[in-house]
Amino acid sequence: MQFDFFTWLAGIPDWIYGILQWIYHLIMGIFFWAWGVIEWLWASVFAPESFMFLFRAVLFPGLIFVVLTLIWAVWFTRKLWGRIQDRRGPVHMGKYGGLQLFADAIKLIAKENIIPDNAKRWMFRFLPGLLLVVVLLPFCFIPWDFDYWFIADLSVSLVLVFAFLTAVPVVALLAGWVSGSKYSLIGGFRAANNQFAAEIPMIISSVGPAILAGSLSLMGIAQAQTSVWFAVLLPINLATFLVAAIASVGIFPFDAPVADSEIIFGWRTEFTGIYFTLTYFAEFAEQMLYSALIVALFLGGPVGLPFLPGAVNFIIKFIITFFFFVLVSSSFQRLRQDQIVHYCWKYLLPLALLNVVIAMLAIVYLPGIAALLPLGGP
């Protein structure tokens, strides 16, 4: 085709228009994409039901609430220990020493982080944080209330919580290994030993509530206790769960993993500054988690005084359970690690099994009990 200058000249406006249109579509495309993102964000964050989910996950009963409870738990433990041990506990920072933990945390964070030459640096930095995350995550399955004021409800949340908790001594063992110190290594293996001793009795103890409720969800188990608490039907399981939980956390008298007079501070020996703070918090978070589990499994969860909100009932029972943790941990001499295995396997395990069997026999042969449970009566 012959080149026609005038046709070409007439085509220029079309060409410019095409470019403009392309730019327009590009801009509009970006705009609508951004708009879509904003809309999605709006829908997922600020739309009332989604916003409230985030509120629950972050503020109450989620992360912030758990961290504040953690701070309270540290203060409560120290204060109670002080009172039991004929001294006053923290008094200087804030009212009744309430700000002591903040002062301690600031001091610890401001400290130099010393990483031993033999340590595997990357893991050494990573593990304390991982530990705290692993311990804090299961809190999302705790049924603080039956409706609304809980975060997540899975049909297998009980199993999932135990799966998370099994990771804790693995992290401890790894931390002992990567610290590059003999004392840390011994402490890591002792932590694994503690878990080995305490885990089976603890899970067997939680089998009782799961069977009676006919559910593996913590929410389901809590809901099953509206007419009768499982502490009534399974009192021995409550006791064995408490003891096994204390052994699993590794506080006195089962504190062989961090026995300070024997192995300095066990697997935490080499941690300094913020790393130590994280492991310290993780220990208290684990105690709190077990307290919350005991309330959900045995003490009826949110069931309680009818004129109080369910979450308040739960928290009251939670505090009482936590008090028992502190009480037990300040009343006994430390056990040797072989004695821990001995006690857990020889006494706790048969007792836990026995109570499950007794409860099942009672359901079959005692009329009236089954009607209280969601298994359904005859």
Add this chain to the structure above:
Amino acid sequence: MSESTGITASTLARQIINRHPQVSSRPLGTNEIELVVPSDKIRGVVTMIDENVHDALPESIFGIDLENDKYELIYIFWSHSNRMLVQLRVSLEGERPEIDSTCDIFPGFEWHERETREMFGIEFKNHPDPRLLLLPDELEGVFPLRKRFQTDQSRLDETGIAPPKARPKTGGDDE
């Protein structure tokens, strides 16, 4: 543990002197006796004490520097059932005097002998563990409890211990 009949200090001394005539005795008080033992007879005498006194408690061994390369060693035993105190005195001479170790008879003497060796330079032959007990390694062969050991600063070079650094005047900025 055989409940042997009681033995008095003088009886024990007589038995020991009968066996080892070179030993001489001197009373110290009621049922307390001192035996002057030649250095080559020390194992025999300590063995006899172990055999004849069933609950002999090895209290201590220590040296005394009498200057001019003369040393004395004192061994002290106490027996509760007999209320008896026995003190052995051994005279030694020389720059590095030697004596037989008795810590296989009374294990409690092991550390006393180690200490006497590092402090006075008295060698205990056949001692199982002749390391320094209390002193740092720099003071091996210096024998601080000898009288000729001066404790002023003039001997600081000899010990090999670095003298303390003067404190810097301007804070920690130098380093």
Add this chain to the structure above:
Amino acid sequence: MSPDILDEAMEIWFGPQHVSAHGWATKLTLVGDYVVECDPNAGYFHRSAEKVLEYKNFRQGSLVLERMCMLEAFLAEYPYVAAVEKIAELEVPERAKIMRTIMMEMSRLHSIQFWWGQFNAELGFFTMALWPWVDREYSLDAFEELTGSRHTVSYSTPGGVKYDFTDKVLKQLDRAIKRFEDRLPKFRDMQMGSPTFRARTKGIGQYTVKQGLKWGLSGPPIKACGVPMDLRKDAPDPNLAYNMCDWEVPITENPDHPGESDALDRMEQRFKEAETSVQIIKQLLPQLPEGPIIDPKARAKANRLPEGEAYARVEGTRGITSLWLKTQDKAQTAYRAKIRGPCIASYYALKDLVPGAKFADFIVIFGSLDPYPGWWDR
């Protein structure tokens, strides 16, 4: 022990930076959880006291000795004073004798209270650790009122004592004794009735009298085997008032193994020791006669001593504490002073006592013998 086992052995230094190792270090060889070799090391607390004593005059010397063990300062300083009194042939007034004895028994009581706390802290039971330490404050208050110092008391001096009892001191002594007697049944219940304590100490660190004597042990570790070996009865010091009151040497019999003692027996023995101390103090306090507290010529006589040798011993809290003193004629300082602390034997005994024990039991064995590093390092 075959050489292959030692291939897997781990050498571990228990101290000198260990939290329980205050001034000592022990090298342990571990195979698995068992200690196969124990090598106690001394010298971390060495202050060359014997050389220092050659430069101190006879009234200053006891100040060096009380720094060997500040927990039993009244007892620790006494051998030097007694040796000087023997060489200088000083007379001690009756009142000073009784005051010395009372304060020495108070010192023993205080030392045992401290040891309870320390041993329980080593066993991981801080409640029982802090309770005796509160009572200990009452004794320390009395010491402070009497001498102006809580630990380095420098009370006895050749020829008598330095400070007279005031009404306030007597009141405070009374208060300390009353407080102790109030709390003793509670302590005994908490300690001997605790199942975890029995589990940790029964059969741990067991030895026979013959073994103990060969190592050179004396005091409570031997009395716990059932042998009433006590210098207060065996060789009564004429300058002390132990024969002015009626008391029995406390012994503990192991019901299963006569003539042997384990950590549990040694704890029981410490209870009896403290009771005996209180018994002696309570009998001596009313017998306190009026009169001078020091021989007025003693000061001049103790300035320069005649030539002589003296061996002075006292039954300390931890065993036979003695000082061998040699003086030259008209000398102002000692020619040779040998301090014999009781703990050199108990620390040495670890070498034979620990192998075969579990690693966690090492600190129990160590603590039950109550060694204080000042006594072997001097």
